[in-house]
Amino acid sequence: MTLYGIGLGPGEADLVTVRGKQLLERADIVYSPGRLSRSVALEYVDEDAIGDLDFPMTKDEEKLRRAWKEAAEVVAPKAREGDVAFVTLGDPNVYSTFGHLRRTLEAFHSDVDLEIVPGVSAMTAFATALGVEIEAGAGLSLREAANGASPTGPDRMILFKVTDAPATHEGLIEAGYDVRYGRRLFMEQGETLITDDPTELAERDYYTLAYAERQDLEIESPTAAFQRGGHQ
Incomplete structure (x- = not known):
């Protein structure tokens, strides 16, 4: 039992x-x-x-x-x-x-x-919904950002409980981040919204998250190299 x-x-x-x-x-x-x-x-x-x-x-x-x-x-x-x-x-x-x-x-x-x-978490499913790839070897930090908080420091962050997106956005932009938001991702209850415009998220919603990445971050993702007429 x-x-x-x-x-x-x-x-x-x-x-x-x-x-x-x-x-x-x-x-x-x-x-x-x-x-x-x-x-x-x-x-x-x-x-x-x-x-x-x-x-x-x-x-x-x-x-x-x-x-x-x-x-x-x-x-x-x-x-x-x-x-x-x-x-x-x-x-x-x-x-x-x-x-x-x-x-x-x-x-x-x-x-x-x-x-x-275990269950699928929006904090991992966000990558699919927002079209983000976190490549092997990259760091990703999880932070809470309720009530307009703007955590900074890591190169990449997933922020959850973004209940005041405009305030959070202002702090992140000042700190040199690009930010994209997702609301109610993979949820049947309510409308899913994906945007980089925080004014579209002015209404508070507990089920809002954000992906923040430093604007000057240099990413070199490994790829398979091919030559014309054959491959290596």
């Missing part, structure tokens, strides 16, 4: 992994922390098998700890009796609500068996 933390991917139901799909279809109950993950899970499970958990959007640590503990108290007995899934967009171990639940279960219900099923 196991609790499975299942990554659903960025939001399109057909980007759920085969393993994730199989476990969802056989789970006795599937817990969802929000409406977006719930809508993806419903592609594979009946609505009466979905259980909701309350994870308040607050920075009040006491309220958060109380919510995590209450959620663990709901999930733990079910996971002792049968197979239970907790679904989350993206990957369960990458900036995910599941991490709070896992740590709380380990602290108060350590007998519960846990297994994590």
Whole structure:
């Protein structure tokens, strides 16, 4: 009897992994922390098998700890009796609500068996959506950029939670970066938008990311060399 933390991917139901799909279809109950993950899970499970958990959007640590503990108290007995899934967009171990639940279960219900099923993350799928190639040997840093933050330093960055794109853009341009944005990439919920114009993203949206690359960065990607009349 196991609790499975299942990554659903960025939001399109057909980007759920085969393993994730199989476990969802056989789970006795599937817990969802929000409406977006719930809508993806419903592609594979009946609505009466979905259980909701309350994870308040607050920075009040006491309220958060109380919510995590209450959620663990709901999930733990079910996971002792049968197979239970907790679904989350993206990957369960990458900036995910599941991490709070896992740590709380380990602290108060350590007998519960846990297994994590990785999911496609928008922070890797961005390269396909934005037409970016990160070649072998290149460095890429992951940064949070909520509320207009403009992290700088690395030659290449993927920024997530870009909730104030115009402010973030201003700081990055001043620091010498070229920037491209993607909103709701590979998501069925809402309109996907890809742009290098931050004014198109004036409306705040948690599911916005950016790729920033230094303007003076010299990239020499290896290629196969060919000669006319044959190849080497």
